[in-house]
Amino acid sequence: MSDVERLLQLGDDALIAAQRFAEWHASSPEMEEDVALANIALDQLGAARLLLSYAGESLGKDEDTLAYQRDDRDFRNCLLVELPNGDFAVTMAKLLFLSAYQLPLYTALAAGPDERLAAIAAKTRKESAYHLDHGSQWTIRLGDGTEESHRRMQDAVDQVWPYTHELTAGEVSRADWLAIVEPVLDEATLVRPADDGWAPTGGRSGVHTEHLSYLLAEMQVLHRAYPGAKW
Amino acid sequence: MSGEWPLWEVFVRPRRGLSHGHVGSLRAPDAVMALRNARDLYTRRQEGVSIWVVPATAITAASPDEKDAFFDPAADKVYRHPTFYEVPDGVRHL
Numbered sequence A: 001m002s003d004v005e006r007l008l009q010l011g012d013d014a015l016i017a018a019q020r021f022a023e024w025h026a027s028s029p030e031m032e033e034d035v036a037l038a039n040i041a042l043d044q045l046g047a048a049r050l051l052l053s054y055a056g057e058s059l060g061k062d063e064d065t066l067a068y069q070r071d072d073r074d075f076r077n078c079l080l081v082e083l084p085n086g087d088f089a090v091t092m093a094k095l096l097f098l099s100a101y102q103l104p105l106y107t108a109l110a111a112g113p114d115e116r117l118a119a120i121a122a123k124t125r126k127e128s129a130y131h132l133d134h135g136s137q138w139t140i141r142l143g144d145g146t147e148e149s150h151r152r153m154q155d156a157v158d159q160v161w162p163y164t165h166e167l168t169a170g171e172v173s174r175a176d177w178l179a180i181v182e183p184v185l186d187e188a189t190l191v192r193p194a195d196d197g198w199a200p201t202g203g204r205s206g207v208h209t210e211h212l213s214y215l216l217a218e219m220q221v222l223h224r225a226y227p228g229a230k231w
Numbered sequence B: 001m002s003g004e005w006p007l008w009e010v011f012v013r014p015r016r017g018l019s020h021g022h023v024g025s026l027r028a029p030d031a032v033m034a035l036r037n038a039r040d041l042y043t044r045r046q047e048g049v050s051i052w053v054v055p056a057t058a059i060t061a062a063s064p065d066e067k068d069a070f071f072d073p074a075a076d077k078v079y080r081h082p083t084f085y086e087v088p089d090g091v092r093h094l
Helices: A004-024 A031-059 A061-070 A090-109 A115-143 A147-167 A173-186 A210-224 B029-042 B062-074
Strands: B007-013 B021-027 B052-057
Touching: A004 A031, A004 A090, A004 A210, A004 B029, A004 B062, A031 A061, A031 A115, A031 B021, A031 B029, A061 A210, A090 A115, A090 A147, A090 A173, A115 A147, A115 A173, A115 B029, A147 A173, B007 B029, B021 B029, B029 B052
Parallel strands: none
Antiparallel strands: B007 B021, B007 B052
């Protein structure tokens, strides 16, 4: 994997995750959660800007060009982040699984040889730690909550689980990822799905689900209608 | 759903402060989440380095009806302020 390819993967994960989390804004179950998810979305967006700006330097493009003028086939994000939010439990499952991947990844990159990437990772790692905490806390409360919240949290974990294989196909090992996720599922009294099922991939090579195209249409429409728009 | 979550009072100690000051309130299902919500709501701009959350129901407040008995008697007791002694000459840093 080339350096720029890695930056695009990291940056696109963050950008698409930001867009999805921001969708909750003003429609969360509680006002406090609105602020929490908006904070997380902005953390991801901040990371995306740093990473895509860096990637863009070797591609001769700026962050806006990369964010707003690429088509779905050019995006390198994992499939998990582009999946629709579903109910709150699905969003929390996605948050838990994503941050359990981003935290060890950024931790490793913070000690890596690329100084600029290491600085970005050192900053972002702290944010990921908070995202992991938030996803864990809600997974535990919903899993170990009422009968209905348990059922819906288990459904969410089962539904998102196949997409986690793509996360652990690269620099973060399955064992490291499970070491973070399994204790949370245990405490939440949830059943950890088996690892022998369907394991969709393709995000890293630009072959996405149909959901990404709809997300990009909404995210890019203004910039495409008014190229170079500033506000 | 609003109204089912209990109310929590939030106290934040500023970076250079010694004591926690009341900054507001929020709703959360339990103390752990209240602390996290407080972090998101009240320390977004580096307002503090420490947070306390207290169940609003645990606070006993003075009643506005008792205002007269509680606070008015202090109004005419000027001798409670340290203004009735003379500062000797030569005392510095006062």
